[in-house]
Amino acid sequence: MAGYNEIRGLEVKYLSADPANPENGQVWYNSTTGKLRAAGINVPASWASGGNLGTARYQLGGAGNAVTAGLAFGGYTNTGTGYANTEEYDGSSWTGGGALPVQKRGMANAGTQTAALSGGGFRGPPSPYVVSTTEEYDGSSWTGGGALNTARGFLGGCGLQTAGLAIGGANDTPAWVEDVTNVESYNGTSWTNGTALPVGQRGNRPVGTTTACLNVGGLASPGPGVQVSLEYDGSSWTSAGNISTTRYGGGASGIQTSALNFGGSTPPGPYSDATERYDGTSWTADVALPAAQMNNASTVSSPSSSVLSFGGGAPASNVTVEYTGETTAVKNLTTS
Amino acid sequence: MANFLYGVLTNTGKGFFTAEDRRNFFLRGYPADVWVIGSNERGACWMADRNGVEKTKAEAQALVTAEVQANQAAWDAMSDEEKARPGNEVRPGDVTLP
Numbered sequence: 001m002a003g004y005n006e007i008r009g010l011e012v013k014y015l016s017a018d019p020a021n022p023e024n025g026q027v028w029y030n031s032t033t034g035k036l037r038a039a040g041i042n043v044p045a046s047w048a049s050g051g052n053l054g055t056a057r058y059q060l061g062g063a064g065n066a067v068t069a070g071l072a073f074g075g076y077t078n079t080g081t082g083y084a085n086t087e088e089y090d091g092s093s094w095t096g097g098g099a100l101p102v103q104k105r106g107m108a109n110a111g112t113q114t115a116a117l118s119g120g121g122f123r124g125p126p127s128p129y130v131v132s133t134t135e136e137y138d139g140s141s142w143t144g145g146g147a148l149n150t151a152r153g154f155l156g157g158c159g160l161q162t163a164g165l166a167i168g169g170a171n172d173t174p175a176w177v178e179d180v181t182n183v184e185s186y187n188g189t190s191w192t193n194g195t196a197l198p199v200g201q202r203g204n205r206p207v208g209t210t211t212a213c214l215n216v217g218g219l220a221s222p223g224p225g226v227q228v229s230l231e232y233d234g235s236s237w238t239s240a241g242n243i244s245t246t247r248y249g250g251g252a253s254g255i256q257t258s259a260l261n262f263g264g265s266t267p268p269g270p271y272s273d274a275t276e277r278y279d280g281t282s283w284t285a286d287v288a289l290p291a292a293q294m295n296n297a298s299t300v301s302s303p304s305s306s307v308l309s310f311g312g313g314a315p316a317s318n319v320t321v322e323y324t325g326e327t328t329a330v331k332n333l334t335t336s
Numbered sequence: 337m338a339n340f341l342y343g344v345l346t347n348t349g350k351g352f353f354t355a356e357d358r359r360n361f362f363l364r365g366y367p368a369d370v371w372v373i374g375s376n377e378r379g380a381c382w383m384a385d386r387n388g389v390e391k392t393k394a395e396a397q398a399l400v401t402a403e404v405q406a407n408q409a410a411w412d413a414m415s416d417e418e419k420a421r422p423g424n425e426v427r428p429g430d431v432t433l434p
Contacts, residue, residue, distance in 0.1 A: 046355035049347060059423050078410060092350045106422055122422070129421070154422030176420040202422050221425065249423055270429025273364070290358065291365030295423045314424075315407060319347055324355050 012036075024328060041331040045287045047275075050308065050320035051093040057083050058313035059105035059154070062251070062297025063116035063137075067091060067322045070299050070308040071113045071137065074121065076105040078314040082123055086137070088113055089308065089320070098141035104131060108157025109300055110164035110186075114139035117161040117186060120169060122153030129153060129172040134186070136161055146190035150182045154249070156204040156215060158300055162188035163210045165232075168218060170202040179221050183232070185210045195236055201226050203248030203264070207300065208256040210234055214278065216261045219248035225266035229278070231256060241282040245274045249294045254278070254304030260286065260323065262309060263293040275323075277304065290321060340434060341373040341380060342396035343388035357382055364434075368403035370396045372433055397433050404431050 004027055005011050013019075013028040022028070024040025053072060060075030060083070068091035075083045082103035087094040100118070107121035116137040122129040132151035135142040148166060155169025164186040171178040179200035184191040197215070204218030204226065211234035218226040225246035230237045243261060250264025250272070257280035265271045271292035276283045289309070296312030305325030311317055340362065345352075346369055353363055361374030361382065371388070373379040383390065391399070407428040411419070418424060 049352035052349040
């Protein structure tokens with residue numbers, strides 16, 4: 001068997017401290033700790049628990065670009081209570097932020113903790129449920145923005161506060177049977193109609209930008225779920241890889257060429273714990289959520305390697321989980 | 337030796353389980369705060385450190401089923417209009433523990 005020096009062309013170095021920038025595959029002996037060390041050891045992806053939300057809720061809005069900078073707002077409980085309150089996450093706990101002007105749920109969400117966008121959604125009862133209002137968050141308070149051209153709820157959203165997308169959704173007239181194909185883009189002031197989806201859907205979970213968007217999942221009520229994901233370049237939709245477990249109403253994060261979709265469901269259920277990763281071409285299974293969930297929210301603008309999922313239900317949940325993608329690390333080499 | 341431990345534990349938030357925990361042993365949460373835990377030394381220590389109440393599989397299944405049935409009853413009691421409301425379309429499904 002070849003030795004390390006034949007494989008790497010190097011001897012195992014005897015060092016008093018770990019090298020500052022070791023290369024993957026580099027091996028050394030740390031004489032201070034008495035440990036044989038190696039760089040580039042694979043660390044699989046995993047979900048870990050985060051701080052619990054102050055208010056358990058589902059169909060809440062989610063924004064943020066990092067697991068240390070999440071934003072939760074609005075939502076609902078199965079006891080019939082709607083929420084307007086906002087919470088901000090710092091990587092360990094949630095604290096209160098400025099409340100939405102009105103309680104609502106199932107919005108198109110986009111942006112970051114200090115520059116978030118919430119478009120449309122629904123509220124009540126009583127009818128009419130769907131709303132067209134838009135709110136912008138600046139890190140402390142929500143102010144009104146331009147209204148959607150088409151009021152709808154349980155729609156998908158992605159992008160930034162000044163360059164956001166609102167995709168699909170459901171209309172409450174009559175009786176929630178109509179899933180719409182509308183696509184609108186926001187420029188920080190007003191919404192402009194874009195190219196419609198090929199199929200009306202609700203509970204879809206897009207990621208990306210106004211000119212490089214990936215629309216994932218969704219439900220063409222009363223079913224089945226939408227398996228085809230779609231790519232949007234700002235003017236046209238093209239089919240992308242099929243997600244393997246058809247789901248709607250879960251969470252998503254990332255960009256068009258590197259996305260994560262997790263949780264959700266498809267009638268008749270049950271809720272799903274599936275996590276899937278998209279590489280720009282196809283979806284593959286990733287490590288499952290620690291518990292099945294739907295109607296959860298996520299840090300929509302964070303990279304797919306570092307994601308926050310929070311809330312969900314029914315019943316309403318206050319659970320937060322943090323995803324860390326597959327990576328490499330420096331580790332001790334042991335014989336056990 | 338059984339593959340799993342069954343316990344009732346309340347998710348206390350940050351640090352309740354870590355990414356490393358989930359790499360070290362099987363861990364999956366269910367309704368009624370029931371957790372199914374890989375039956376190895378690390379899994380057992382994780383449950384003990386969090387004051388988990390160990391259950392038999394039958395006891396854990398009974399707790400989960402009772403919670404699911406309560407959620408199903410709440411869903412069944414909704415009007416057709418409420419059931420059609422986005423996000424409510426899915427009736428809570430039966431859960432069978434591994």
